[in-house]
Amino acid sequence: MKKEMVFIGAGVVGTALAVALCKKGWPVEAVNSRRDLSAQRFARLTGAKCQLTPEDAVKTGEIIFLTVPDRTIAEIGDRLAKSKLDLAGKFFFHCSGSLPSTVIAPLKERGAFIASLHPLQSFADLETACTNLPGSIFSFEGDGEAEEIGRKIVEDLGGEFISIETNNKVLYHLGACLISNYTVTLAYAALSLYQKIGFSAQQAKNALLPLLEGTVNNLKFLPPAAALTGPIARGDWQVVAGHLAALAGEETELKSLYQVLGKNTIGVALEKGSINREQAERLREILI
Numbered sequence: 001m002k003k004e005m006v007f008i009g010a011g012v013v014g015t016a017l018a019v020a021l022c023k024k025g026w027p028v029e030a031v032n033s034r035r036d037l038s039a040q041r042f043a044r045l046t047g048a049k050c051q052l053t054p055e056d057a058v059k060t061g062e063i064i065f066l067t068v069p070d071r072t073i074a075e076i077g078d079r080l081a082k083s084k085l086d087l088a089g090k091f092f093f094h095c096s097g098s099l100p101s102t103v104i105a106p107l108k109e110r111g112a113f114i115a116s117l118h119p120l121q122s123f124a125d126l127e128t129a130c131t132n133l134p135g136s137i138f139s140f141e142g143d144g145e146a147e148e149i150g151r152k153i154v155e156d157l158g159g160e161f162i163s164i165e166t167n168n169k170v171l172y173h174l175g176a177c178l179i180s181n182y183t184v185t186l187a188y189a190a191l192s193l194y195q196k197i198g199f200s201a202q203q204a205k206n207a208l209l210p211l212l213e214g215t216v217n218n219l220k221f222l223p224p225a226a227a228l229t230g231p232i233a234r235g236d237w238q239v240v241a242g243h244l245a246a247l248a249g250e251e252t253e254l255k256s257l258y259q260v261l262g263k264n265t266i267g268v269a270l271e272k273g274s275i276n277r278e279q280a281e282r283l284r285e286i287l288i
Contacts, residue, residue: 003091003149004029006061008054008076010042013095013119014067016129018046024156032057041126055083058090063149066094066104077104087112091146095119098173100166101142108143115142116169117150119159122180134158141166187212189254225271232265233272235279241286262287 005026007014010033018028028046032054033039039050051057054076058064066073073094080087081104088111092104097118108114121136123129138154140147140163147163154161164172187208194204218227231239240262247255266283269275275283 002026003062004060005063005065006057007031007042007048007065007067008057009033009066009068010035010038011067011069012123012126012129014065015042015045015126016123016133017065017067017095017119018042018048019130020133020157021153022046026153026156029060030057054080055085058083058085058087062089063091063093066092068094070096070099073099074103077107081106081110089113091115091149093117093142093146093150097139097176098170100169102166113143113145115140115146115150117153118173120176136160137162139164139172141169183212189257225268228265228268228272228274230265232262232283233269233274235269235275235283237279237282237286240283244286259287 002025005018005021005028007018007028007030010031014031015038018031022028022045028048030051031039031042031046031048032051033042036050042048043050049060051060058080066076068076073096077092077094080092087107090112092107092112092114094101094104094116095118096103096116097120099116101114101116104114116139118139119133119136120139121129121132123132135158137160138150138157140150140154140161142150151161190208191201191204194207195201199207215227215229218229231237231243243258244255247258263284266275266280266287270277270280
């Protein structure tokens with residue numbers, strides 16, 4: 001029989017996770033959120049009862065998800081640990097990618113089991129979150145007693161369970177930010193350039209997103225270095241020089257971004273074997 005669940009926090013991640021688990025038969029009993037509208041939406045989608053305080057919510061379940069912003073996870077953990085609730089044997093999961101389970105260590109001192117279970121996925125809004133969550137990779141870190149439950153949750157969501165060491169969480173999350181968050185930053189910069197030369201916002205997307213999709217497909221089937229294309233991969237230093245000249249009148253930040261990425265791309269091209277040391281040095285001179 002599946003244990004009763006409670007969610008503290010009714011944002012995009014928590015709500016999407018609860019909705020997906022409800023569909024798999026997990027009883028979501030209660031939700032507490034600082035925002036009434038978020039809690040009401042959560043309750044409407046899951047059938048959970050809205051509780052006024054975290055303590056009231058925790059009373060009703062055995063598995064508690066702390067799906068609040070990273071900056072408040074420890075605060076909520078401390079608050080619950082200082083309460084008069086019987087926490088022995090309860091399972092507390094937070095969903096932060098960068099923070100270890102130990103940020104809620106005071107709960108463990110009260111007899112609870114603690115862990116982090118992070119969905120390695122991008123959640124821009126609730127609709128896309130509900131679509132993207134099933135089948136995702138989930139990273140687990142924490143008490144061994146909580147691992148069986150974590151594995152069952154991930155299995156029910158059709159995901160892949162991976163276990164990581166506590167001291168590797170920050171680097172794990174950094175890698176996720178580089179490939180997900182900063183891809184959006186690069187897309188924003190590229191789309192902005194296209195709009196400056198007369199493309200509408202939609203035309204810019206129509207032109208550039210297939211290129212991005214093609215790059216992602218290359219990465220799916222090839223080693224990262226082998227997936228690299230473009231002027232640096234070919235050693236075309238004249239093209240790179242032309243790009244920098246075109247950026248002369250642009251914001252300093254954009255030119256600096258291009259230079260930093262270009263310098264890092266030289267190493268990738270060398271690994272690919274598509275340029276030699278002489279070409280690499282010429283490119284470095286241009287990108288200074």
